[in-house]
Amino acid sequence: MGFFRKKSAEVDAAKSRRNLGLAMVTLDRARPLPEGALLAFLQDPPWELPRAKELRQEGDTLSFELDGAAVTLSLMRAPIPWGDLEGPARGAWHWPEATGKLKAHQAHVIVAVLAPGMDRISTMLLLTRVVAAVAATTDASGVYWGEGPVVNAPDDFIEEAKRTSRERLPLYLWxxxxxxxxxxxxxxxxxxxxxxxxxxxxxxxxxxxxxxxxxxxxxxxxxxxxxxxxxxxxxxxxxxxxxxxxxxxxxxxxxxxxxxxxxxxx
Known part of the structure; x- marks a missing residue:
């Protein structure tokens, strides 16, 4: 029975990974997350997502439930290691200023969305919207989508995210x-x-x-x-x-x- 419990746990872990989305927003400086502005952004058009529930603020981490998913925003008071960003920044033909902008960042926000009831694309769409809200309401200097990996300017990310739907996936962001x-x-x-x-x-x-x-x-x-x-x-x-x-x-x-x-x- 131990073997079957172990395999079941491995399957559950694999499912969780498929339904977990992660991205990062680089910041010019470390400031507390603007909870009110951030949540209001998500409820404005074009998305008009349901009101967030079960809000919790613990130090530099804000978490809440949104549209059936668990969202966690963690402010990290240090830059992302340049070794992670250098390749994506160098390859960002769509954002010529990427290297200079990203090299100067002083902090970042880790955005995590865990959505067990959603398929992978729905999870990534929700993650995109939350990342856009963070980028729009903080001193953002860039967005790092690690699973690309690809980087984008905050304004470009926000505008592309606003045009996003199931029929128009934001593949330039992903x-x-x-x-x-x-x-x-x-x-x-x-x-x-x-x-x-x-x-x-x-x-x-x-x-x-x-x-x-x-x-x-x-x-x-x-x-x-x-x-x-x-x-x-x-x-x-x-x-x-x-x-x-x-x-x-x-x-x-x-x-x-x-x-x-x-x-x-x-």
Whole structure:
């Protein structure tokens, strides 16, 4: 019986990890969390979430129940180690000031959402909204989405979060779209962060399209998978219009051959 209790505990722990969302907001300075403004932000349009319940303030930690999920906000009076931020900041083509802004931060807030009754996407949507509320009501200098990992400017994160819905997922906030230029002038794009949803990552290798077009294509393919599940089999074709067809291959990653990815080929 001990073995079965142990396995059951492992399964429960795995389920909890799937329903746990974590992100961090970097701060220019450490100040107490503005409880009233933060909770009011969540109840304003466009979300109009239910009123938070069971509020508890213990030192620098604020916790409450929101829409059936347990939310914890922990103010850390020290910066995030630069080793965690350096790579995402260097790769933030969408935010050229990332390195300078993030290097200067003095504190951060850890945002955790535990939602046993929600699926993974619903958990991440709720986490996005709470992170936006923290970014909007504090001295925020950046948002670090560790499961990407990807960083964003606070204003960009807030505006994107406001446009978010189940039909319009904020993948620019959740995923890193990593671009590299090849010696022959083509570009390769690889996502990072799909694994947190239980999917293989995407790679578009040696493409002659503009970087912005590649990012747009990767966004649409990733959104399709999150909408429909792992339906793209090795050898399938998919097109975003009647004029184009892309072949999907399940192959070792060009960057890390130990991992299998969705390779998208013309």
């Amino acid at each position: 995923l890193a779209f990593q671009l590299s230029r090849n010696p022959d002038g083509t570009f390769t794009l690889a996502t990072s962060g799909m694994r947190s949803f239980g999917f293989m990552e995407l790679e578009l290798v040696a493409m002659r399209e503009k970087p912005a077009t590649l990012v747009d294509r990767a966004f649409n393919f990733a959104h399709y998978l999150l909408d429909h599940g792992p339906v793209l089999k090795d050898g399938d074709t998919i097109g975003l219009s009647a004029q184009e067809r892309f072949r999907i291959r399940h192959v070792p990653s060009a960057a890390d051959p130990t991992r299998t990815v969705y390779r998208i080929e013309l």
